[in-house]
Amino acid sequence: MAPTPPLITAYLEHRAFLLRLLTARTGSAAEAEDIVQEMYERLATLPDGGEGVENVPAFLNRMAMNLAFDRQRSGSRAAARDGEWLSANALVDGPEPIAEAPTAEDVVGGRQELRQLRDAIDALPPQGKRVFEMHKLQGRPHAEIATSLGISRSAVEKHMAAAMKNLLKRLGRRLE
Template sequence: MKPEGLTSLASTIEALRAGDVTAFEHLYQVFEPRLYAFALHLVRQREDAEEVVQEVFLKVWERRHQLDPEQNFDGYLFSIAKNLVYNKARSKATEFAFTQYIMVNGKHAGCFTEEAVAYKDLSKLLDDTCAALPPVRRQVFIMSRVEGKSNREIAQQLNTTSSNIENHLYKALKVIRKIFTRYEAL
């Protein structure tokens, strides 16, 4: 620009600082085409570029009292535009990452809930099946599978042979497997 153009720009910025809407409109008409082209180059979508330009000029209006007529106004506008574009990109990336996180962890949370319900159902089924076993067989099963005792320990405690304990366990497990196989078929 010519020196008189600089003076004209400086006087326009001074008028803007004073709240002159005509000065603001003049700056918009002068700088909007180049700012739009710059924003379009960065965002690659017409609507997004228009939005960036609008936000830049909104910030200029909001900060009009802080403008320095001696500073590079072009540089100021393009810096605002660049920062807006980068902030929007960062926000979109964060939003996308959060959405992905929710999708992945939401599925796991759903699976955990389903697994907890299935575990509760199976646990009740096992309790009901054990309750239906003959008393000695039920006691042998609980001592073996719940309390973790060996067949020899159970035999000593119940004053019987290890083979008798193995027989009770075999029959108890056979009934339980049969019930659980029917449950899985449902």
């Protein structure tokens, strides 16, 4: 069995001190434990086992502080990036972002309104329904609808006006 490299031996001797140091630095025992574990992984993969290190305790302290600083900087970058994304993509009112997803009540209400609208459209006279669907649902202009159905543009406009009036009446809304 190969002898334990000197840096690993020193690490094991100073581990409790490094944990206290990092807990004080980061304010989190869990974060300190993660950093100490990362230190071990890095020390274990050093090609020469740390043979050339003159002041081992100072080396371990510096490594611990560098890793803590790197994590803090990475966390600050992530927080800034997330903050920029939220400000660009989410509605924020106070300290918390407002969910953009509709509530269950909004979804149910929307489905009920859609069903009422579909029923109201289905109740239109056949020619009025065709004109309404071609204009409002397919986005076709009045002139194109008139040509397609073989009626005048004025007739298309009258069908649209009647359809809108019927829909608004059926849905319980006033013309404005």
